């Protein structure tokens with residue numbers, strides 16, 4: 001069934017797949033932060049974009065953002081048994097965090113890694129991603145659209 005906004009409406013919340021969307025450090029400064037790289041749209045616009053994509057796909061999403069590695073590790077741990085998958089932009093922790101990698105491996109939920117920019121064409125230190133060692137898919141360089149592609153990927157994966 002579609003609602004007036006063209007979104008899917010599910011009468012039974014329990015059958016909706018639940019995805020935790022995690023954004024790491026400094027992504028809260030989108031719009032202000034290096035707009036030539038990350039774009040002019042702010043973090044609120046990204047959150048709205050993700051919610052609209054989730055609505056269209058019939059997904060339940062919870063969004064969190066933190067500048068702190070341990071808070072992200074805690075969120076991943078808490079996702080166990082509550083969520084069906086994780087969409088994560090670990091931001092700078094992509095390139096440094098064994099703790100986030102280990103948390104993802106521990107809960108073993110289907111995970112998509114997303115980056116607004118193409119980290120493979122930026123500074124050398126951005127070319128390696130710890131999270132990629134676990135993620136089922138990594139999407140880079142597609143801006144906001146990378147998040148919708150990531151959600152779509154999770155839908156397909158979870159429907160198998």
Ligand code: DQA
Nearest residue numbers: 089090091092115116117126
């Ligand atoms: C980023 C890329 C990272 O290298 C950087 O530290 C970020 C954002 C991206 O979305 O392109 O904070 O993850």
